[in-house]
Amino acid sequence: MVLRPSKSVPTPKQNKAIRSPSNGKSSSSGVPTSPVVIKSRRKDKDPTAASKSPQPKTHKRRPNSAASSKTPKRSSASCSDTLDEPLRRVIKPENQLELTEKELEEDVTRILTGDDPNLPQNVCRFSFKDKCYKPDPPGQGDNMAVHFSLEGCSMHVNSDECKKLMAEQEAAVSILPDVHDGESSDSDGRAVAAAVEGKADSATSSVLSSTDDGTKAKNQFNFSERASQTFNNPLKSRAINTEPPLVTQYQDDVSQWKIYDNYKADFLINQKMMENQGTEDKLASMMLDYKEPSSPSPRSSSGEQDSLDTIHSETMANTLKIMERLVNQNAQDEVFQDFKYYEDEGDQFREHGEGVVMPLWTFVTSRTNKKQVTSLCWNPRYNDLFAVGYGSYDYMRQSSGMVCCFSLKNTSYPEYIISVESGVMCLDFHPRHPSLLAVGCYDGTVLVYDIKNRSNTPIYSSCLRSGKHSDPVWQVCWRHSNGFNFYSISSDGKVANWTMSKNELKMEPFMFLKLTSPVNNNKEDSSILEPALSGLAGGSAFDFNSKLDNLFLVGTEEGNIHACSKAYSGQYMKSYDGHHMGVHAIQWNPFHEDIFISCSADWTVKIWDHNSSQCLLHFDLGDDVGDVCWSPYSSTVFAAVTTDGKVHVFDLAQNKREPMCSQKVDKRALTKAAFNRKEFVLIVGDDIGRVISLKLSPNLRRSHNDGGEEGVLDDEMTQMQRDIMVKLIASI
Numbered sequence: 001m002v003l004r005p006s007k008s009v010p011t012p013k014q015n016k017a018i019r020s021p022s023n024g025k026s027s028s029s030g031v032p033t034s035p036v037v038i039k040s041r042r043k044d045k046d047p048t049a050a051s052k053s054p055q056p057k058t059h060k061r062r063p064n065s066a067a068s069s070k071t072p073k074r075s076s077a078s079c080s081d082t083l084d085e086p087l088r089r090v091i092k093p094e095n096q097l098e099l100t101e102k103e104l105e106e107d108v109t110r111i112l113t114g115d116d117p118n119l120p121q122n123v124c125r126f127s128f129k130d131k132c133y134k135p136d137p138p139g140q141g142d143n144m145a146v147h148f149s150l151e152g153c154s155m156h157v158n159s160d161e162c163k164k165l166m167a168e169q170e171a172a173v174s175i176l177p178d179v180h181d182g183e184s185s186d187s188d189g190r191a192v193a194a195a196v197e198g199k200a201d202s203a204t205s206s207v208l209s210s211t212d213d214g215t216k217a218k219n220q221f222n223f224s225e226r227a228s229q230t231f232n233n234p235l236k237s238r239a240i241n242t243e244p245p246l247v248t249q250y251q252d253d254v255s256q257w258k259i260y261d262n263y264k265a266d267f268l269i270n271q272k273m274m275e276n277q278g279t280e281d282k283l284a285s286m287m288l289d290y291k292e293p294s295s296p297s298p299r300s301s302s303g304e305q306d307s308l309d310t311i312h313s314e315t316m317a318n319t320l321k322i323m324e325r326l327v328n329q330n331a332q333d334e335v336f337q338d339f340k341y342y343e344d345e346g347d348q349f350r351e352h353g354e355g356v357v358m359p360l361w362t363f364v365t366s367r368t369n370k371k372q373v374t375s376l377c378w379n380p381r382y383n384d385l386f387a388v389g390y391g392s393y394d395y396m397r398q399s400s401g402m403v404c405c406f407s408l409k410n411t412s413y414p415e416y417i418i419s420v421e422s423g424v425m426c427l428d429f430h431p432r433h434p435s436l437l438a439v440g441c442y443d444g445t446v447l448v449y450d451i452k453n454r455s456n457t458p459i460y461s462s463c464l465r466s467g468k469h470s471d472p473v474w475q476v477c478w479r480h481s482n483g484f485n486f487y488s489i490s491s492d493g494k495v496a497n498w499t500m501s502k503n504e505l506k507m508e509p510f511m512f513l514k515l516t517s518p519v520n521n522n523k524e525d526s527s528i529l530e531p532a533l534s535g536l537a538g539g540s541a542f543d544f545n546s547k548l549d550n551l552f553l554v555g556t557e558e559g560n561i562h563a564c565s566k567a568y569s570g571q572y573m574k575s576y577d578g579h580h581m582g583v584h585a586i587q588w589n590p591f592h593e594d595i596f597i598s599c600s601a602d603w604t605v606k607i608w609d610h611n612s613s614q615c616l617l618h619f620d621l622g623d624d625v626g627d628v629c630w631s632p633y634s635s636t637v638f639a640a641v642t643t644d645g646k647v648h649v650f651d652l653a654q655n656k657r658e659p660m661c662s663q664k665v666d667k668r669a670l671t672k673a674a675f676n677r678k679e680f681v682l683i684v685g686d687d688i689g690r691v692i693s694l695k696l697s698p699n700l701r702r703s704h705n706d707g708g709e710e711g712v713l714d715d716e717m718t719q720m721q722r723d724i725m726v727k728l729i730a731s732i
Contacts, residue, residue, distance in 0.1 A: 116143045325410045332411065335360055339408075339681075339695060347699040353654055355661045355699030357647055357682065361411040363388070363691040368402055373685025375426045376674040381434040383678040384408040385415065388691055391423025391442055393671075398423055398442060405451060406691070408681075416451045426475045428486070438486050438498075440473030446488055446498060448505065460505040462498070467507025469494065474540050487544075491557065493536025495564075511569040513537040516560060541586045547593035551610075555583030561598055563610065578606050578615055585627045591635035591721040595729070599625040605640050607652075609729065616732050617656065621648055626671045633680075633701065635721040636728060641670035641684050649682075649700050652728055660700055665692055 116138075125136040155162040310316060329336055339360050347355055368390045375389035390402040401424035405416040422441040430436035439447040439458075445468065448460035462468045471491035478486045484500040495511040515535045538557035545551040550566045551573075559579035562572040579600035589595040594610040601624050606615040623642040631637035636652040645666040648659040668686040675682055680696045 114143055116145065119143060321410075324413075328410050328412050332361075339679075342695075344697040347697050350699065353660065353699050353702070355649070355697040357649065357661060357663055357665065357694040357696060357700070359665060360681070360693040360695055361408075363404075363406045363411060363414075363693070364689060365404065365414060365417075367417070368404065368689035371399075371402065371423075371689045372687045373671050373689060373691060374424060376672045376683055376685055376691070377427055377429055378674060378676055379429050379434050380431050380677075382407075383676060386674070386676075386683065387427055387429065387437060388685065389424035389427045389439065390689060391425055401441060403427060403437070403439060403449070408693070416454060418449055418451070419456050420447070425472050428476050428478055430478050430484075436484075438476045438478065440476045440488055440490075442472045444469030444471055444473060444490060444492070446473060446476065446505065446507075448500065460500055462505050462507060466504045467496070467509075469496070471538070475542060477542070477544065479544055487542070489539040489542045489554065491538040491540070493538060495539060495542065495554065510566065511554075511564060513539050513554060513556060513562070514572075515558070516562075516572075516575060538582075540583050541598075543587050543596070545588050545593055546590065553586050553588070553596060555586040555598060557582040559583060559600060559602070561586065561608070574610075574613070576608060576613055576615075578608070579604065584625060585629070587628070587630055589630055589635060589725065590632060591718060592725045595725060597628055597630065597638060599628040599640055601625070603642075616729065617652070619650070619659075621646075624669075626669070627673045629673055629675055631675050631701075632677050633675075635725040637700070639673055639675070639682055641673045643669035645670055645686070647673070647682070647684060647694065649696070651700065651702065653724060654702065656728075656732070661697075665694065666690070 119138050119142060121138065123136045123138075124133045126132070127134045155165070338358065342358070344356060344358065347353075371390040372392050373388060374391040374393070375387075377387050379385040379387070384407050386406060388404045388406065390404070392398055401420040401422055403416075403418040403420065403424055404414040406414050420439065420441060422443040422445060424439055425442055426440040428438050430438070435450050435452045437449045437451055439449065441447065444462075446462040447458040449458050453459075469488065469490040469492055473488050473490045476486055476488045486498050487495065488498060489495050493513045494509045495513065497508045497510050499506045499508065513536055515537045537560070539554055540557050541555040543553050545553075552564055552566070554562045554564055556562070559577070559581050561576040561578055561583060563574040563576075565573055578598065579602050581601040583598055583600050586598045587596060589597070595607065595616075596610065597605065597607050599605045603621055603623055603625060605619040605621060605625055605628055607617040608615050619640075621640060621642050623644045623646075626641045626643060628638060628640040631639070634651070634653075636654075638650055640648045640650075642648070644664070645668060646662055646664045647670070649661040651660045654660060665684065666686050668688050668690075670684050670686050672685040673682060680701050682694045682696060683691055684694065685691045
């Protein structure tokens with residue numbers, strides 16, 4: 001839009017100029033010295049008088065022009081006969097801008113915009129996506145100001161709503177003459193007039209307000225019973241997705257002998273279950289220093305006794321447990337949905353097939369504050385249950401220990417809590433009897449608990465009379481699924497076999513770990529070790545081979561790894577000088593009987609072949625490695641945790657040099673890690689008593705998808721995973 005200034009329009013400062021009379025004198029500067037006096041007379045009746053009166057002059061503002069103009073002289077006759085018109089004089093202010101003729105003729109462009117000058121331009125809003133405040137500039141709708149708004153009742157003449165209303169009006173007008181058979185009355189006239197004006201409803205109601213007999217009739221066109229005019233609550237729809245039950249088809253014929261055989265088989269099964277239950281009851285009764293709880297004193301009131309029995313009964317306890325789980329799952333419904341159904345779709349856009357771990361729950365109790373997580377173990381039968389051992393690795397901060405059993409079905413509080421006098425260093429569930437839990441302590445004591453008893457008193461405990469370690473027990477392991485014996489390793493240099501007899505827990509040291517040293521300083525012969533003159537090596541970790549019953553590995557605090565056999569317990573079968581500091585964990589590959597992995601405080605994770613003294617793969621994680629474990633679903637996937645709070649997940653089938661995921665999940669140091677046997681869940685523990693559960697993204701379990709449904713591997717899939725590891729070893 002172009003605005004062009006006019007020469008005849010005075011400036012705001014010119015409007016304040018003082019007018020002077022027609023015959024007044026002006027000073028040298030052009031400014032009048034006296035106010036303006038305007039005199040007017042009545043016009044003469046002569047019509048030509050007006051035409052003779054002079055017209056006022058309009059002076060244009062020009063550069064370098066005089067500040068005032070002289071007033072034209074008038075004759076006395078004309079002043080007497082005509083009305084004197086007031087004269088206007090434009091006075092130039094002293095501070096007026098002097099413009100040339102060219103500048104006055106120049107066009108000045110002004111652009112009008114729709115922006116609101118009063119609208120703030122520096123508004124910041126919080127971005128939930130980026131987790132920070134970001135500037136929010138005004139948009140198109142922010143500059144609009146509504147000065148007046150009114151909802152009208154007009155309708156477009158061609159709209160469907162208007163046509164429908166006009167049709168109703170015409171129908172009402174056409175019905176009116178038929179109601180009273182042509183009778184004309186005041187009410188009929190008013191109804192017809194109302195219908196013509198568009199008030200069909202009121203006209204119809206006035207016509208039908210009375211009948212021939214004088215009774216009041218109902219409005220048949222727009223009738224509503226007053227009793228039915230109630231408030232209708234808004235309807236809500238709610239849907240829940242459930243998993244469909246498994247459907248199987250079964251058909252068979254029934255005969256008398258088949259019924260007899262089924263009853264007989266069911267009877268034998270029940271008898272066998274009762275025998276197994278009797279065996280477990282005998283184990284529970286074989287406690288050292290076990291005292292039967294005193295029976296409650298009889299009550300005088302039988303009603304009070306019944307009420308106490310109901311409140312403290314086992315049925316009430318199970319009911320409360322179920323209610324607690326329901327409340328917890330409802331409160332954390334989003335996390336449970338993510339745990340079961342969520343898949344990270346961002347994996348397909350990440351470079352080099354990398355993945356992430358998604359935190360699910362954090363398991364912690366107030367009783368385990370300032371205690372370190374020293375051991376993690378999943379239950380072999382119940383895939384949602386795992387045990388956590390609490391203690392301390394610091395010699396100067398030793399206190400009592402604790403064992404807590406958590407469940408993924410109730411993440412707010414542990415299912416079982418067992419207090420131990422000394423710090424718990426390791427624990428392990430029995431593979432056949434899931435209620436038996438072996439525990440190793442910092443003071444060298446070995447305990448066996450039956451968690452079904454819900455008691456702090458162990459059913460077996462080691463002592464000086466039956467045998468005991470003199471240093472901390474770093475690992476315990478049940479070996480035979482059918483037997484009741486397990487193994488332990490300690491810093492005192494002993495690998496012991498523990499047997500649960502009828503009355504006590506017997507210790508049988510079957511191997512002493514001797515100190516070894518290199519034969520010479522040659523690099524080629526550095527792997528050849530010989531026993532030292534005296535002393536025992538402190539054992540820190542061991543693991544038994546799943547295929548070869550007698551073969552097991554031992555890791556020492558000096559950094560050496562030894563291959564041993566139960567048949568030749570007096571010497572090592574083979575030694576591996578692979579670490580420069582103490583070995584924290586060692587584990588056989590679950591799919592290949594010759595491959596094992598180890599981690600150490602020297603920041604390294606190494607993968608070994610049993611038949612070679614040199615490691616196959618070497619990984620430097622940049623910090624002290626607390627634990628390492630193979631995945632139970634894939635032969636090439638393993639996870640390691642470090643003291644800087646990071647979780648490192650490797651998939652050797654995808655990348656043999658770098659981890660697929662290196663993610664910081666905790667500000668504290670991570671000490672232990674364990675994979676779930678069924679779900680794609682990894683749990684890690686830190687040094688302040690917290691256990692964090694993590695879900696693996698699809699890229700981290702790419703090899704797992706070949707392993708059957710729900711992580712269950714059959715013989716064919718197991719052989720496939722072994723072949724993958726064989727190909728990987730051949731490519732190194």
